[in-house]
Amino acid sequence: xxxxxxxxxxxxxxxxxxxxxxxxxxxxVAAFFFLPLTLDKWGAVLALLASCGAFGFxxxxxxGLGNKQQRxxxxxxxxxxxxxxxxxxxxxLNPHTKARYHRNLESLIPGLVLPNAEHERADPExxxxxxxxxxxxxxxxxRDKKQFPLVYQDNVQYGFARNLLxxxxxxxxxxxxxxxxxxxxxxxxxxxxxxxxxxxxxxxEWTQAAVFIASAMLGALLLVLVTETTVEKxxxxxxxxxxxATDLLVKKSSEKTDWN
Numbered sequence: 001x002x003x004x005x006x007x008x009x010x011x012x013x014x015x016x017x018x019x020x021x022x023x024x025x026x027x028x029v030a031a032f033f034f035l036p037l038t039l040d041k042w043g044a045v046l047a048l049l050a051s052c053g054a055f056g057f058x059x060x061x062x063x064g065l066g067n068k069q070q071r072x073x074x075x076x077x078x079x080x081x082x083x084x085x086x087x088x089x090x091x092x093l094n095p096h097t098k099a100r101y102h103r104n105l106e107s108l109i110p111g112l113v114l115p116n117a118e119h120e121r122a123d124p125e126x127x128x129x130x131x132x133x134x135x136x137x138x139x140x141x142x143r144d145k146k147q148f149p150l151v152y153q154d155n156v157q158y159g160f161a162r163n164l165l166x167x168x169x170x171x172x173x174x175x176x177x178x179x180x181x182x183x184x185x186x187x188x189x190x191x192x193x194x195x196x197x198x199x200x201x202x203x204x205e206w207t208q209a210a211v212f213i214a215s216a217m218l219g220a221l222l223l224v225l226v227t228e229t230t231v232e233k234x235x236x237x238x239x240x241x242x243x244x245a246t247d248l249l250v251k252k253s254s255e256k257t258d259w260n
Contacts, residue, residue: 015159016062023171026178029214033207069166081239083131088117104246105134154238161234171222178215182208
């Protein structure tokens with residue numbers, strides 16, 4: 001397949017494409033039964049879609065929906081988790097750990113002086129700007145996936161959870177359509193008379209059952225597991241990993257200083 005879908009950027013594939021595929025499970029199941037394609041033909045179709053830009057289009061749309069959902073969440077939470085976690089008013093970190101991260105950031109960023117609890121209460125807006133500035137620095141210096149694998153992995157998991165929440169409504173719609181369409185033949189058969197000529201083939205029964213099960217499972221998972229609370233937990237887990245990277249950054253900075 002060359003540079004097809006399976007060679008896409010890891011983040012794009014796992015944080016954007018996977019949520020889109022997840023909410024499309026009933027459609028994929030129906031297509032599997034209705035379209036008698038071999039694996040080679042599937043590969044050709046996927047390669048064609050990727051080369052035509054379908055994969056990129058889906059990625060952009062999912063990213064846009066995810067960012068829109070993220071803005072709503074941050075407004076409700078009172079800010080970005082990566083900045084909130086540095087605030088004295090937030091209890092995600094114990095005070096001693098938070099104080100260490102503050103010292104780390106001040107040593108890493110020239111001229112940065114983070115506010116204490118009293119200054120933060122007196123001028124919360126200025127404090128938020130300083131936290132945002134510190135986080136922007138961390139985002140830039142932790143881009144290396146090999147040096148900061150935990151930061152990257154938690155970012156991918158947060159992106160997946162956020163984008164899946166953004167697609168929750170679409171997924172529930174697909175689930176409802178799948179349940180409806182796969183149930184109609186069975187309901188019609190129950191109310192049909194003995195002289196009715198209508199009947200289902202074994203193949204169609206298996207297809208309808210598979211679509212029904214896939215649709216029901218998708219709807220249940222979206223309703224129970226895909227929630228704002230789940231996304232919030234992932235967001236703050238990523239925030240802890242990001243600010244926790246300051247320990248490694250300070251260590252590397254100290255080693256570099258000693259070497260010089």
